[in-house]
Amino acid sequence: MKTKKNIPAYRNSMEHISDELLRLDMLLRIRVAAFRIQTGDHHDPEAQQLYIHDREIDRLLDPARKEDGRGLIPAEAAAEVMEREQEIQNKVAASAGQNIFLGLPALASMYGLSMFEKEAVIICLAPELDPGYRRIYAYLQDDISLQYPTADFITRLVCHGRFDHWNARPVFSRHSRLLRSEILQPVEGRENSGWQRRGFRLTERVAHFLLGVNMIDDRLAGICRIYQACSLSHDEFADADGSREFAAAAERHFSSANSGKKIVYHFYGPSGAGKLGLSRSICRHLGCPLLVCDMGMFRSRDNDIETILKAVFREGLLMQAGVYLEHLDELLNEPERSSELVRRIAVLIEEAGWLVFLGSEKPVNERIRGNGIILYTNGLPVAGPALRKRTWQNALSNMSGAENEEWAELLASRFRLTPGRIRDCARAAKDALVLSPGGEADLLPRLLTACREQSNQRLRDMSLKIEPRYGWDDIILPDPQATLLREICAQVMHRERVYGDWGFESKFSHGKGLSVLFSGPPGTGKTMAAEVISRELSLDLYKIDLSGVVSKYIGETEKNLNRIFEEAETANAILFFDEADALFGKRTEVSDSHDRYANIEISYLLQKMEEYDGVVILASNLRQNIDEAFVRRIRFIVEFPFPDEESRRRIWQSHFPAAAPVSGHIDFNFLSREFHISGGHIRNIVLNAAFLAAGNGSVIKMDHVLRSVKQEYVKMGAVWNDDVVRNARQCWKEE
Numbered sequence: 001m002k003t004k005k006n007i008p009a010y011r012n013s014m015e016h017i018s019d020e021l022l023r024l025d026m027l028l029r030i031r032v033a034a035f036r037i038q039t040g041d042h043h044d045p046e047a048q049q050l051y052i053h054d055r056e057i058d059r060l061l062d063p064a065r066k067e068d069g070r071g072l073i074p075a076e077a078a079a080e081v082m083e084r085e086q087e088i089q090n091k092v093a094a095s096a097g098q099n100i101f102l103g104l105p106a107l108a109s110m111y112g113l114s115m116f117e118k119e120a121v122i123i124c125l126a127p128e129l130d131p132g133y134r135r136i137y138a139y140l141q142d143d144i145s146l147q148y149p150t151a152d153f154i155t156r157l158v159c160h161g162r163f164d165h166w167n168a169r170p171v172f173s174r175h176s177r178l179l180r181s182e183i184l185q186p187v188e189g190r191e192n193s194g195w196q197r198r199g200f201r202l203t204e205r206v207a208h209f210l211l212g213v214n215m216i217d218d219r220l221a222g223i224c225r226i227y228q229a230c231s232l233s234h235d236e237f238a239d240a241d242g243s244r245e246f247a248a249a250a251e252r253h254f255s256s257a258n259s260g261k262k263i264v265y266h267f268y269g270p271s272g273a274g275k276l277g278l279s280r281s282i283c284r285h286l287g288c289p290l291l292v293c294d295m296g297m298f299r300s301r302d303n304d305i306e307t308i309l310k311a312v313f314r315e316g317l318l319m320q321a322g323v324y325l326e327h328l329d330e331l332l333n334e335p336e337r338s339s340e341l342v343r344r345i346a347v348l349i350e351e352a353g354w355l356v357f358l359g360s361e362k363p364v365n366e367r368i369r370g371n372g373i374i375l376y377t378n379g380l381p382v383a384g385p386a387l388r389k390r391t392w393q394n395a396l397s398n399m400s401g402a403e404n405e406e407w408a409e410l411l412a413s414r415f416r417l418t419p420g421r422i423r424d425c426a427r428a429a430k431d432a433l434v435l436s437p438g439g440e441a442d443l444l445p446r447l448l449t450a451c452r453e454q455s456n457q458r459l460r461d462m463s464l465k466i467e468p469r470y471g472w473d474d475i476i477l478p479d480p481q482a483t484l485l486r487e488i489c490a491q492v493m494h495r496e497r498v499y500g501d502w503g504f505e506s507k508f509s510h511g512k513g514l515s516v517l518f519s520g521p522p523g524t525g526k527t528m529a530a531e532v533i534s535r536e537l538s539l540d541l542y543k544i545d546l547s548g549v550v551s552k553y554i555g556e557t558e559k560n561l562n563r564i565f566e567e568a569e570t571a572n573a574i575l576f577f578d579e580a581d582a583l584f585g586k587r588t589e590v591s592d593s594h595d596r597y598a599n600i601e602i603s604y605l606l607q608k609m610e611e612y613d614g615v616v617i618l619a620s621n622l623r624q625n626i627d628e629a630f631v632r633r634i635r636f637i638v639e640f641p642f643p644d645e646e647s648r649r650r651i652w653q654s655h656f657p658a659a660a661p662v663s664g665h666i667d668f669n670f671l672s673r674e675f676h677i678s679g680g681h682i683r684n685i686v687l688n689a690a691f692l693a694a695g696n697g698s699v700i701k702m703d704h705v706l707r708s709v710k711q712e713y714v715k716m717g718a719v720w721n722d723d724v725v726r727n728a729r730q731c732w733k734e735e
Contacts, residue, residue, distance in 0.1 A: 009094035013103040013212035016092065020104065020122050021129070023084045028136055029061055030081070031157055035140055052139045060132045103210035110317045111181055116168060119158045123149050124184055124202040125210060148187045152196035172198065181352060182206075182314055205311075209318045216319075217311050223297045224312060226321065227280055227290045243278055246376065247285030250355065253374065261374050262349050266358040269380030272420025278380070279324045279357040288355070289321040296327040305331075306344055313352035322355040329360045342368050349373060382569070383419055385496035388412035391419045395426035402443060413496035414537065415451045415572045416613070425450040448538040451572065459567040463542040466576070468535035470528050476643065476650045476679065477525065484638050485529055488516055489536045491635075492615060513613045515633060517580075519623035520640025523680020526619040529638070530576045539615070540573040558604045565608045573614065580618035609633055643679060648672035651679045655686040661699040675709055677716075685712050 010016045036054070095102055108118050126133040127148060134147035141153050149157075151172040159168055170176060178184045183206050187199035202210075205217045216226065250263050265282070267275040276292065283290040293312045298305050316323035325345070332338035342364060349356050350372035358364060368375060383391070392408035417425065429446040459465075477485070491514055499505040499512060518526040527543075534541035549560045568575055609616060610633060618634070631637070643651060649672035656662050677685075688708035693700040713720045 007090045007094045009098050010091050016102045019088050026081045031140055057139050060136055120154050123154050124200055128202050128207045148199040148201045150197055150199050219311055224293045229284050229287050243281030247282045261372050262353045264356045264373050264375045266377045268360045268363050270418055272418030273380040275359040283322045290324055291316050291321040292324045295325050296330040309348050313348055324357040326359040382416055385412055385500040391422045395423055421454045425454050452540050459542050463544045466541045466543050468531040470531045475528050475532050476647050481638055488636055492537050514615045514635055516617045516636045517634045518619045518638050521642055523678030524640035525679050526640055530617050534574055542573050543576045565612050575616045578619045581620045645672050651682050663699050663701045666702055681712050685709050
């Protein structure tokens with residue numbers, strides 16, 4: 001009894017393709033024989049300008065046979081072709097049993113290709129591997145210019161009857177699976193020919209795949225990057241349980257009878273919140289790579305979006321990788337364009353996707369849903385204090401000179417940054433330290449600077465960023481007010497300990513931000529105090545331009561305020577509303593529509609103030625003009641009194657820099673006693689006196705100061721008394 005031989009498996013795609021090409025050669029020999037019977041054995045070279053000799057074709061098809069011009073009889077060759085085909089199928093099955101990757105069966109499985117479509121792929125692959133096939137194809141098509149197979153040539157080579165030939169026509173239509181998936185592409189110059197005379201070639205990327213060379217499409221260079229399943233480090237994404245649940249849901253879907261639908265995960269949240277990390281973690285659990293496509297690169301390539309996205313999704317299938325479309329918001333700013341773009345993406349996902357991730361800062365239009373799509377949507381909020389601290393500890397662990405525990409707590413409480421931005425800050429500070437003359441001593445200042453730079457800078461479009469110049473030594477206030485300012489700073493510093501570690505966050509659903517009202521006459525130090533707090537906390541200070549916020553058009557003021565508070569959430573900044581009574585004034589009785597909408601604006605402000613978690617400072621010259629509802633919601637109210645004589649003397653002295661050439665005969669007691677003016681006016685006087693002295697080429701003298709005082713009084717519209725100065729001159733003398 002005969003025993004069945006063990007069928008050897010293909011070792012790689014190259015061996016399989018080699019056998020497929022040998023079988024193709026058999027088919028071509030049959031076709032050559034039939035062609036010669038139809039056209040005769042001889043061609044007259046003088047009758048044709050371009051001519052391919054029979055002997056050349058015989059040599060190309062079988063270099064070993066004698067050049068006697070005889071072809072195989074089709075009936076004799078049919079059995080050999082079938083035998084070779086069965087042998088190939090058996091070896092492919094053996095390879096599958098041993099989990100050996102073969103490109104052609106994998107491609108057929110991914111796209112659901114029929115036997116005829118697989119034959120078309122092999123026929124179109126041959127000229128890409130061996131230019132000799134182009135001569136053969138031109139010979140059999142009786143046209144030297146047709147060096148790639150046409151639809152008519154492929155069907156006549158493979159199909160056995162005229163009905164099979166006609167039924168194959170849809171395979172080569174512009175909307176067919178082979179062309180829409182960019183497996184085949186029309187030969188240049190013949191795109192608009194009739195279906196029978198339209199030539200086709202295999203795309204280069206698919207040719208590489210069939211040979212087992214899985215390299216990314218050249219068109220995607222600079223747009224896409226690939227992450228392998230094992231490349232995710234532990235500290236890049238902390239929510240392992242969440243990613244495991246998403247991955248388990250995907251596994252259940254792919255193993256179910258409903259697996260024909262495509263899975264789309266839409267993760268939205270602030271930049272660096274972990275959308276990419278979550279997607280990579282899911283792919284790691286599934287054991288597949290992740291192909292990331294930066295949609296921001298499409299802003300200047302609107303006409304290429306669909307073409308490139310087709311290549312991206314095809315790449316995801318060929319590499320068996322999940323596809324992550326990041327920065328989707330950058331293409332969705334225009335409502336008309338976004339709706340169309342989302343629809344096109346949904347169609348492409350249904351056609352060529354399998355596991356797709358969408359990353360954006362805001363939710364995407366619901367039109368991403370489709371009959372062939374299962375959509376999971378999940379918002380990722382700003383990281384809480386515990387996660388921020390843990391991320392900082394990981395980021396600081398490999399930095400020499402870093403005090404991990406103390407610095408991590410400081411930075412986590414001061415800056416509400418996402419994990420991604422925290423890692424960026426740590427890298428930026430480490431890089432800056434290389435050129436820093438202070439070495440490790442400069443590490444913490446570099447980290448603080450990097451944190452401010454990483455914060456959302458779009459707030460600058462709606463406000464003025466103030467660089468804080470003043471410290472505690474510069475501001476002159478009575479002890480109660482100075483103590484309140486230090487308490488304000490302390491609340492910001494210890495915010496996360498109280499709300500997080502001590503559990504007070506569970507008692508407050510909103511209103512966890514810090515709101516402060518500075519009230520007092522002009523020039524008493526309200527703006528200076530805001531700068532002192534900003535400098536102490538190492539937070540950016542943004543002065544809101546009320547002229548750009550308040551609008552006469554109904555609803556526009558609310559929109560502007562919403563943008564400000566929305567951007568401030570991620571800016572880690574102090575919002576400073578100067579002359580706030582213009583915006584936060586008292587609500588009035590409703591006598592007309594203007595009053596009603598003005599009151600709506602104030603109510604909207606109350607709502608945004610309660611929702612905002614950051615620091616808001618309101619400055620007003622008249623506290624009584626502020627609506628009482630605001631006063632109830634304000635944590636601190638600091639009254640800036642008009643400075644008394646002792647305070648004025650200290651203010652006068654503090655405004656002269658140590659490097660300034662000041663006469664020893666400046667009578668600060670006289671100035672503070674005789675001139676009842678605020679610190680803002682004193683600052684103007686001192687600066688003007690300095691310029692007067694510089695113009696005279698001398699030191700700053702009492703006369704310069706008095707001339708500047710007189711100018712300030714005139715500017716203020718106050719009465720100037722020359723007798724006061726004249727009578728006082730006997731008390732002091734200039735050098």
